[in-house]
Amino acid sequence: MSFRSESGVVLPMVLVFMIALTIVGLALLHATVLEHRLTTREVYRNQAFFLADAGIDHLTYKLYLWEQPDLIDWTPLGDGQYKVDAYWLATPRYAESTGQRLKDGEVKAEQKIRVNIREESIFFHAVFGDEGIKMSGGSFVDGDIGTNSIEDGAITLTPGTIVTGTADVGPGGDPSTVISGEVNISGILSALSEPRPMNPYPLPPQLIPPPPLVDSGPLSIGGGDVEDILGGPVGGPPEYYYYSEITVNGILNIDGPATILVDRLRTQGGGGAGLININVSWPDSVIFYVTDEATLAGSGIVNVNEALGAEQDARTLYIYGTETCSSISFSGSRDLVAAVYAPEADISCTGTSYLFGSVMGNTVDVKGNPEVVYDPKLGGPTVASIFVLRDWRQVS
Numbered sequence: 001m002s003f004r005s006e007s008g009v010v011l012p013m014v015l016v017f018m019i020a021l022t023i024v025g026l027a028l029l030h031a032t033v034l035e036h037r038l039t040t041r042e043v044y045r046n047q048a049f050f051l052a053d054a055g056i057d058h059l060t061y062k063l064y065l066w067e068q069p070d071l072i073d074w075t076p077l078g079d080g081q082y083k084v085d086a087y088w089l090a091t092p093r094y095a096e097s098t099g100q101r102l103k104d105g106e107v108k109a110e111q112k113i114r115v116n117i118r119e120e121s122i123f124f125h126a127v128f129g130d131e132g133i134k135m136s137g138g139s140f141v142d143g144d145i146g147t148n149s150i151e152d153g154a155i156t157l158t159p160g161t162i163v164t165g166t167a168d169v170g171p172g173g174d175p176s177t178v179i180s181g182e183v184n185i186s187g188i189l190s191a192l193s194e195p196r197p198m199n200p201y202p203l204p205p206q207l208i209p210p211p212p213l214v215d216s217g218p219l220s221i222g223g224g225d226v227e228d229i230l231g232g233p234v235g236g237p238p239e240y241y242y243y244s245e246i247t248v249n250g251i252l253n254i255d256g257p258a259t260i261l262v263d264r265l266r267t268q269g270g271g272g273a274g275l276i277n278i279n280v281s282w283p284d285s286v287i288f289y290v291t292d293e294a295t296l297a298g299s300g301i302v303n304v305n306e307a308l309g310a311e312q313d314a315r316t317l318y319i320y321g322t323e324t325c326s327s328i329s330f331s332g333s334r335d336l337v338a339a340v341y342a343p344e345a346d347i348s349c350t351g352t353s354y355l356f357g358s359v360m361g362n363t364v365d366v367k368g369n370p371e372v373v374y375d376p377k378l379g380g381p382t383v384a385s386i387f388v389l390r391d392w393r394q395v396s
Helices: 010-064
Strands: 071-077 080-087 094-103 106-121 127-135 140-142 145-147 155-157 167-169 189-191 218-221 226-229 239-248 251-254 258-267 275-278 286-296 299-302 317-321 327-330 333-349 354-366 371-374 385-394
Touching: 010 071, 010 080, 010 094, 010 106, 010 385, 218 226, 218 251, 239 251, 286 333
Parallel strands: 127 145, 127 155, 127 354, 140 371, 145 167, 167 189, 218 239, 226 251, 239 258, 251 275, 258 286, 275 299, 286 317, 286 327, 299 333, 317 333, 327 333, 333 354, 354 371
Antiparallel strands: 071 080, 080 094, 094 106, 106 385
């Protein structure tokens, strides 16, 4: 009997099979390592991007505080850092934020974001209340209204009130619940894409000690009396003044550009009394910084001088409330041509007062039969402006 021996065949087959498995395993290992590297690199890139975005947020915060930094130097955050360079002399102005993902002190990824810096007026509404607006009686607003709040009823309009403009609520808010009495609003109801900046307007360096301010004491003008504040030259720098209190029962003439820091500002009386005549024309202006309260009561007009022969221009008078200013009120039949910005104050407009310009505060209460009319010139070139970031794009 003869047969063919097959001894020794299994071992080569096993070796071939193991080599094949090894090759497949090595290929899978290589693919896994490569995928891990790519994933890690992408994660690092994303983290660097978010670090650059954090730099943009940091710059936004600085701008909302009225600061204009040329550089925010390397700032550590998490597993990386960011830096922001602002180019204020470029046309257009822009800022570039660089984010770096670090590991053991080594830069693993870097991303950059560029945004344009634009100058925009802070007076973007006829009436704006950071926390809310109330309108009642026969009050009337010709212009847009808005709030940063998203609370139900933050904007409340009772029957008889009228708004001939749009109404904005805080980002993410539902206008149908934030606004009560929306039928009294003629324009579109919408939510803001981002909160409106509401920080006190900064004092100029000339009003910040040192040098110490010269206290001119209280200025009280009796009925029938006339007082003058000279101000600066036409088209020139303003003069700076500080008064603990200004009370006007007679007439106060301000005859040139002036910046006045006052703790309490009051106008009283009627029949042509309690007047403040702002004898300047744009681009000159008079600015009041109020540290405590302002009460414009009685009858008469604040900031209208017919001798100038010019149309009403709210840019010629600014009333700013500092961070300690708690209230500003307009009552009686007091008329006012001005831009009012007091983000920490509760503002009230009552009686039959007429305000041409803009009113912006923490809360705004318009009741009785007052009328607020927006001055569209406030939306253009104005000294009351803030820098904002627009046209965001990734550059690397």
